Amino acid sequence: MTNIKKVSELAGVSTATVSRTLKSPEQVTEATRDKVMQAVKQAGYRPNWLASSVKSGKSNxxxxxxxxxxxxxxxxxxxxxxxxxxxxxxxxxxxxxxxxxxxxxxxxxxxxxxxxxxxxxxxxxxxxxxxxxxxxxxxxxxxxxxxxxxxxxxxxxxxDNYAASRALAHHLVGYGHQKFAAIVGQISSQIYRERLAGIRSVLQEENLPLPDEMLVGGSYTIEAGIEGVRQLLKQPVRPTAIFCFNDDIAIGAIHEIKKYGLRVPQDISVVGFDNIKVSAFIDPPLTTVDQPxxxxxxxxxxxxxxxxxxxxxxxxxxxxxxxxxxxxxxxxxxxx
Amino acid sequence: MTNIKKVSELAGVSTATVSRTLKSPEQVTEATRDKVMQAVKQAGYRPNWLASSVKSGKSNxxxxxxxxxxxxxxxxxxxxxxxxxxxxxxxxxxxxxxxxxxxxxxxxxxxxxxxxxxxxxxxxxxxxxxxxxxxxxxxxxxxxxxxxxxxxxxxxxxxDNYAASRALAHHLVGYGHQKFAAIVGQISSQIYRERLAGIRSVLQEENLPLPDEMLVGGSYTIEAGIEGVRQLLKQPVRPTAIFCFNDDIAIGAIHEIKKYGLRVPQDISVVGFDNIKVSAFIDPPLTTVDQPxxxxxxxxxxxxxxxxxxxxxxxxxxxxxxxxxxxxxxxxxxxx
DNA sequence: AGCTAGACTGTAATCGATTACATTTAAAAT
DNA sequence: ATTTTAAATGTAATCGATTACAGTCTAGCT
Missing domain, CATH: 3.40.50.2300 (Response regulator)
Structure with a gap:
């Protein structure tokens, strides 16, 4: 490994000068700067990042x-x-x-x-x-x-997950939906609570129910979407709109709904959350909330x-x- | 910042002993080990990774x-x-x-x-x-x-991109396709050449053409798939099968084909490459090559x-x- | 010419840990 | 009790760079 010492010897200067040439060239004469730079090139020298970092105490x-x-x-x-x-x-x-x-x-x-x-x-x-x-x-x-x-x-x-969920809910309520379901993500998080609260707040304002058996899921995956739909369609009342807590879930949900011979959105509307790239290109393209x-x-x-x-x-x-x-x-x- | 020196003073031993206690405890008496470990805990000491790394010359x-x-x-x-x-x-x-x-x-x-x-x-x-x-x-x-x-x-x-492409080509040839097209990825790469060569080799064996105007694309994106289909459908002869050089391209292609009112696979078969997760859940689910x-x-x-x-x-x-x-x-x- | 200020450069301390080598200590052997 | 040996610990060098401080040199001034 070529280190600063080798370069300093090659250039016939001290290690301090080499270091200065590289870090603050204005402190060094042009003549020595040239000598040093040439030695640097010749030796193929690269300052050891680890060493500088110990000194500075910062790893960047x-x-x-x-x-x-x-x-x-x-x-x-x-x-x-x-x-x-x-x-x-x-x-x-x-x-x-x-x-x-x-x-x-x-x-x-x-x-x-x-x-x-x-x-x-x-x-x-x-x-x-x-x-x-x-x-x-x-x-x-x-x-x-x-x-x-x-x-x-x-x-x-x-x-503002609360507001975004409200927007989704308003969107669906505006279409006249009354029988809602949700396939949620990881339950223990803030996001879960906020999104659910947002949805609930709108539905309550409209006097629409969101019964517990219509809340399924538990992880942010395609598989959760599939499994969620299976559970929902076992219920006596079929929902007409499903809130999916992210787009992956929605992708799984749509896939599974179609498997049952049902149509999206004619039979069931599905909305997602995140707006991942592929969401615009699935069939049907997904209604969702775009996060920047x-x-x-x-x-x-x-x-x-x-x-x-x-x-x-x-x-x-x-x-x-x-x-x-x-x-x-x-x-x-x-x-x- | 608590360093090894502070710990050594706290424990009443040398820095060497502290270091040994942490790196190779078997070299240290149980009694001193306990002293040191307690000091470590008390000081909330964590060895400075940068420092160890300079010494070892490895950044891990x-x-x-x-x-x-x-x-x-x-x-x-x-x-x-x-x-x-x-x-x-x-x-x-x-x-x-x-x-x-x-x-x-x-x-x-x-x-x-x-x-x-x-x-x-x-x-x-x-x-x-x-x-x-x-x-x-x-x-x-x-x-x-x-x-x-x-x-x-x-x-x-x-x-073995060559073999994989041949497998895809055989698959499509086996279905009786004769009019092929390809939406390729980045052109300057080895992968491009191998995949294309694989497809070409099969088609030549079967005496089937792959004219230059049926090769479009140039990047591994959904957009390339969309644009590719647009170009292909402008041609006088419509292909019945399209090789997409990855799944993203295929997703874009299928999306666009449907927009033209054509059906996949009845009108045009589409195959991809990679087997990304979502490929199994789009409509229709994508035939592709799974890469581990x-x-x-x-x-x-x-x-x-x-x-x-x-x-x-x-x-x-x-x-x-x-x-x-x-x-x-x-x-x-x-x-x- | 002699002196001073300021610009360059060099010496050596430093960062925090590791470890070769030296020293101390304790245990085992005689 | 003394010597031998091994284990435990300490001292100080080391990794590679940075930088405070000291020293040298040149230019400018009187």
Whole structure:
């Protein structure tokens, strides 16, 4: 490995001069600068990043905790984070947690051991191990979409899930639907509560029921959508509209509804949440709520960046705008 | 920041003993071990990862270069890499290159500056900057799916794209198709040439044509599939079967074909490549070639891991098995 | 010519951990 | 009780860069 010492010898200067030539060239005469640069080139020298980092105490990396890498929605968020990070000279360590707390602990621990300077959590859990909780108090941490559990409040970039769900509900109520069902995602999260509350609030205002047996599901997957529809269609009353808590669920649901020989939206309207790319191209194209995933990622990094500089935030909660995207998976209710 | 010195003082021992207690406890008496562990706990001490890494010269990280984070197929590969890496104590630095060579250079450079120990390339380009090419000679690098360009041969984990394409072609020929078209992906890659060659070889054996005007596309996106179909349907002769070079293209193609009022597969059969998750749930479910993406990722890391240990490989090319997945997007040709 | 200010450059401390080598301690052997 | 041996611990060098501080040199001034 060529190190700074070799270069300094080659150029006939001290290591300090080499370092200065590379970090702050204006402090060095042009003559020596040339000598050094030539030696650098000749030796094929690259400063050892690890060494600079020990010295500075900063790793210029952040960890991103993802519950599920295969969810395309998260991917767009990560894309935004990555882009923003890259622009500021940070790199992104990917932590696929699979929702497993052991893994979360491990990845979160990276921030405590200087392997990373900050953390972005895409899930709702407090990622540090209980014994690390105290240390974690001063750690720059931000969450996206979900709010992190616990008394300590961390900044969050999110959507007004309540309002977005209300928008979806109004959309369906406007079409005259009265028999609703929902296939929900992970139950223990804030998002679940907010989205459900949003839907419930509209239905209550309209005096429409959402009985417990019409709430099925439990994970944000295509399979949950399929299984959800199976359960719903076993019920004596068939719903005419189904809220799916994300687009993956909706894709599974539509697929399964068709298998039963029913039509979307003529027999059952289906709406999703997230607006992943493929949602516009399935049959029928999905009515859903567009989340500005990429921007959410960017913003998350920017906020984290402020925390990492040791500054404090004026706002701890940032709410990005959603958009109701009306496509053909929802429509007026048909009397059977 | 609590460092090893503070802990050593707290425990009344030397820093060496603290280090040994944590790294090789068997070298330390139980009594001192207890003292040290208590001090560690009390101080909330975590070894500074950066410092250990400078010493060892290993960062225990790898960079993964992805041309396009939004492609779900890549995601599964990354998932496999991540899993395998995590098991061996490595972490994954994500490099979203967008196919931009400047970004590739930058990310690849991380390996030269000890920020990462190895590199996995999911694209086909040689990621290092020209001036770094010589240095890059000894860098542990592996590619997945695509082969890296240049004289120097790096290990690659791939599919027999030629054989897989032949399987798809045989499948369609077996249904009696005679008028073929293809919507291809990125043209400059090995994969493009192999897949096309595979298709061509079968068609030639059967004396069937694949005229140049029936080759459209140029990128692995849904949009390319849509645009491709538009171009193909402008031609005087309408194809009865379309090879799409990946599933995203196929999804776009099917969507657009339906827009023209044509049916899949009755009017046009469509086949894809990759078998991404959603392909099984679109309408009609897509006939495609399943690539063991997750395993490919795992395997890529394992191979890289061998290189990073400085050992040499017996085989430089590893070919994983594919599987033809016959679903409902392909079927017998209907005489019009 | 002599002196001073300011620009360059070099020396050596530093970051935080690891580890070769030296030293101390305790146990075992005589 | 003394010597031998092994185990435990400490001291200090080391990894590779950065940087405070000190030293040198040149240019400009009187």
């Amino acid at each position: 990396s952040i960890v991103v905790l993802v519950p599920n890498l295969t969810n395309p929605f998260f991917l767009r968020i990560i894309g935004g984070i990555e882009q923003a990070a890259q622009e500021k000279g940070y790199s992104v360590l990917l932590g696929d947690t699979q929702g497993d707390s052991k893994r979360e602990n491990e990845y979160a621990g990276m921030v405590l051991s200087n392997r990373a300077d900050g953390l972005i959590q895409l899930d709702h859990s407090f990622p540090f191990a209980p014994q690390d909780a105290e240390l974690a108090d001063n750690v720059p941490m931000v969450s996206v979409c979900e709010r992190i559990e616990g008394e300590r409040k961390y900044p969050v970039i999110e959507l 995933a990429y921007d959410m990622g960017r913003r998350a990094f920017e906020v984290l960046s402020v925390l990492m500089r040791g500054e404090s935030l004026t706002r701890i909660r940032e709410i990005l705008p959603f958009q109701l995207v009306e496509r053909q998976s929802s429509g007026p209710v048909h009397s059977s | 990280s790898i960079v993964v270069l992805v041309p396009n984070l939004t492609n779900p197929f890549f995601l599964r590969i990354i998932g496999g890499i991540e899993q395998a890496a995590q098991e061996k104590g490595y972490s994954v630095l994500l490099g979203d290159t967008q196919g931009d060579s400047k970004r590739e250079n930058e990310y690849a450079g991380m390996v030269l500056s000890n920020r990462a120990d190895g590199l996995i390339q999911l694209d086909h380009s040689f990621p290092f900057a020209p001036q770094d090419a010589e240095l890059a000679d000894n860098v542990p690098m592996v590619s997945v799916c695509e082969r890296i360009e240049g004289e120097r041969k790096y290990p690659v984990i791939e599919l 993406a997750y395993d490919m990722g795992r395997r890529a890391f394992e191979v890289l891991s061998v290189l990073m240990r400085g050992e040499s490989l017996t085989r430089i090319r590893e070919i994983l098995p594919f599987q033809l997945v016959e679903r409902q997007s392909s079927g017998p040709v209907h005489s019009s």
